[in-house]
Amino acid sequence: MGIYLSTPKTEKFSEDGENDHLRYGLSSMQGWRSTMEDAHAAHTDLDESTSFFGVYDGHGGKVVAKFCAKFLHRQVLKSEAYAAGDIGTSLQKAFLRMDDMMRGQRGWRELAALGDKINKFSGMIEGLIWSPRSSDGKEQADDWVFEEGPHSDFAGPTSGSTACVAVIRNNQLVVANAGDSRCVISRKGQAYNLSRDHKPDLEIEKERIIKAGGFIHAGRINGSLNLARAIGDMEFKQNKYLPAEKQIVTANPDINTLELCDEDEFMVLACDGIWDCMSSQQLVDFIHEQLHSETKPSAVCERVLDRCLAPSTTRGEGCDNMTMILVQFKKHAQSSAPPEEHSSNEQVESKPKQERSET
Template structure:
């Protein structure tokens, strides 16, 4: 885990927007972490040797496509029930463990080579040094899982968030909390901010609730229906949990 501050930074970066099919809100907060590990602003920035995870959702007509590498997560609320649309790539998952061991790595205390607590990531080049293996078979790979689902009128919203939130709340608990907040608050970024505040720990004693956090909430407008072929468009939402970006960090 990173270095903690003596008091948390609770200032938030938040944003809202909408189109004819959906509304979205997002918020991020540094919390107890010493930095938000912002990405370098220049293309020639050498940057740290760490890495980031990514969870991306693309909505096209009635299809939702989710791609994930790492332990950020996408969840859909369908009639109030939470369904995970991505899988957290932790080293103890059988498929991840098998790849790690075959590539010459090991797992200790739930961490790759005793260091990294996730099995897929962009960057983290120290785990991708085997010149005889393709990228998808390295100790740590950026190869994403991709999941496609058909949207319907039972779908309420999707959430994309980094592990700073999922370490504190289960998918169903978060969905329940959002539904409660939506009864009294229409601005989605405010709902996101309330989630961050709820997850923030009162102290660093346990480590839970001490990470930086990023969350995106996308609410569907009803009825959910396909755009016509003449007016076809895509809507994109991204959540990146990163040590070299602005939305959270890997625990290493």
């Protein structure tokens, strides 16, 4: 089977939900791709005052995206930083923790349960796993219990996933992103990016890649991966002299914090299958048009997916898996300045500063 099907799979998985502060709809579609490698998470009530939304775009397989959808929000909840009210730090730790959790026998077992096919002779997840003879073997003591077994030295999957997550608590919105899935907010009809696409040719990414011993060829790391940050992709994270955030590819997310206001209408989280076809502003404009005649958020998402689906595979754009979450805000704080797109490695509060939106 090639990378594309002869006809696209246009069946969609869609759902809607709401609480006192927001309503959301989501939809995902396999499209022209031979497999579906996107995953998502939507929890309106992560706790009594917090909502969690995430999109995960897998590459090389679906297991890492599904692993993140299953476990990342749970790790956020378990963090001491989260209990102390520091959502940004809890998100950063959860992103990095995914890589740790996918190693060893327990990680292998969880990935195998989420995978497509296991070779009954070797016990390996076919086409997804790369396992050198051994690693340091240092196990962090927590409730992710160490397991003995034939895959105790498993160093993690070669497949990987982007992760773009939004946490809403009262009037605070915190976005964490690793990869090229994207979060965009509409404020008075204007699109503002709350995440940055992590491509290898960005100067800050290029510098880390080269310092860690990698190279960039034709826009791809080591001629292979076209993302500078991702969860998984363990073969790019093997420098034992560097911390996780300085590896060739890192799961370390950018964090952006924003105070919501009455002018904020909705937020979109979507994988790059959408952004390959529409700019942030084009998508915001399209959603505004659809909301004139459609009140169900998932139906609006479905129309976006149909709008982006290519008529054929000749060009490539519109041929990817597509996943989108639309979150509409019911009520906010009194006022706020335009959001600022986050563009550094560190967690920062958004300052009152005008940004130029993507058009």
